[in-house]
Amino acid sequence: MSGLQLIYPPHVRDGVLRSRVLIAECLALAPFAVVALAFDPAPRIASILGVILVAAGAVEGLFAVVQKRRWDPRCIFSGLLFVSMLSPSVPLGQAAVCMALGTVVSKKRFGSARLNCLHPALTAYAALICFFPASQAGVRTGTVEELIVWEGAFAVAAGLGAMGLLRAGLRNGRIMAALFIGFLGGMIASFVFAGFDVWPDRIAGLCFAGVFLMADPYTGPFTRPSQWIFGLGTGILMAIFPAAMPASPEVFFLLLLLCNALAPVMDDYVVARHKEQLKLPPQRSLV
């Protein structure tokens, strides 16, 4: 009977929607992007960005049609992250192919909480350095003092983004804190064993990876203990990596991808323990 058709709760909602989350994330990335453009104002960036967004959007659109769902605008943010990782000399075709590949590989089954256990941007980057290793040759030039100033600017920009994201609740404070603590610990260890000189040209990449890639809630773990373990472990690895493998900075991102892939494993362990505890007789709390 239409006269008694129900309107279901909740009748009010928080004003935050998926599209608005995306806009906030892009705003948080803006300071970092500005510093990157100031550091290396390559005119090709616009065309790289365009090609990558078209590739990511097209693949996402294909998935949306096949899986009969809406187009997920988050691929725009993944595309922006991928562009931030690329060297401006990368061939357009290679960038587009890798972005498409990264989107395909990292997209898992619709509806799963573990939507992307691999970050699309990281996966795309991994594809690039596996298939086209020559495209990502180092581009940083200049004196050590200049580099330190630039890296400092990158760190401040990433920090600003992190603050905005934390304020908006789009990054998990626990993962961020664990990353920071692990990073500090690992850095002290790497100073002891390798000295300071491996550091200056890595700060930008580390801040970027820490804030925008590893603390990404979509690809990180969801349970509290695994968030700590994930953050601490990733932070330590991120810090000791430049000391351990100074010759091949690209492999750093593969390491992050590995950490990404381990996040659901940690979650599964925590959830399995929770299920086991439920099978035990419940603990009374009468006092």
Add this chain to the structure above:
Amino acid sequence: MALPIRTKRLDIPIPGVPAQTVSEGKPPAHVALLTRDYWKMQPVLQVEAGDAVKRGTLLFKDGQSGVLYTAPGAGTVVKIHHDPSGMPIALVIELNAREQAGTPEERDFQPFHSFPLRDLALCTGRDIKALLLESGLWTALRTRPFGHVADPRIESFALFINAMDTEPLAPSMDVVAADRAEDLSIGALAVSKLTNGYVFYCKAAGARIIPPPNIGVMVRDFPGTHPHGTVGVQIHQLEPAGRTRPIWHLGVQDVLAIGALIRTGRLDVSRIVALSGPGMVQPRLIRTRLGASLAEITTGELHPGLHRIISGSILNGRAVIGGDEAYLGRYHQQVCVLPETPGPGSMLRRGMMSMLSPFRRGKPWELSTGHSLNALTILPLGWYEQVFPLAIPVTHLLSALQRRDYAEVEALGGLELDEEDVALCSYVCPENIDFGRLLREALTALQGGSAS
């Protein structure tokens, strides 16, 4: 040791907070019994449209458990609504003049065979159960898991009296139960006989009204912030429910009604509800009756404009399209009125503010009555964990709900939950997913699995 409660406080800044003073509401001319209030009920009609009924006359019988549903007022059955499958969903009674005037006489009350009871201290649970079943007050008892009316054929593991309401714009239970100490002590003693397990009286920290200490009811304090006042949180903390551990619970207004029934032999259908929300001219508590017509009790109380009249809270209440046929839900303690139109401000301002909304969390400028079920997938931003108070990995649970992986829902502890426990998750969900409905689907499927 108590399990940890992990919720951060979430303020929902909605205007229309009711003044905590009780006044008489507009007397309704129609009341209704709604089968939607009772999950899993298989109603067998005992009356027809046009029949005269007394307060307490049998209207429905549950074909499965045998629970009786009685008339909440004396008058005439004027309408029986059916859903497309032919199942009765609402039975509307037009109250007679005496009921409408609030002065029912002896002839308006159905006498109960089980009344009077012997000395209450000597009564057994069976005596109490017989009286509650016959009067229809048994329907006050609901069960976890599954959230339907308690099955009188089984024993409960524990019983919870929920004497707090922390939903937004809710009435204070101290005001509701004021001056009814006798009914509270009789009612609490009576319901405590219905179980061999523990009986908990859960109240807000600082609430003054408690049952007398010598009747075996354990009083427990909970923080006065939502969702700590929901019975799901209380059960989870004190005596978790499960398939083999059915827990019964009821609200304090029903305990008062049971006390009044045992004292007088008459069915007490009075309810104190909060008239609240931005659409209400004078938000306050009113004394009205079970199943009252919402259109009638809110006449002259609303600001002009198009409104949504909700029976229950803004998070977990129920509204109907075509507000004339809306009635107060069996377990609801508030009537909330929200404007259906968007908030003030130019389109440009609204657009700008919406873009910045993630940075303004906790201060939502727009509380929308709009709705979208076109969900992509859940967004694991950690917000569900912030508002979900139980020790359950909530992102995994909600994901399992959305994938309709019901075995996983049960394995994660989803049987303990009810719609109200996931209402806040729906509130913060950026995808506007209605987890309450998904949970109900899951519980229905899981209960079917247990019966077969």
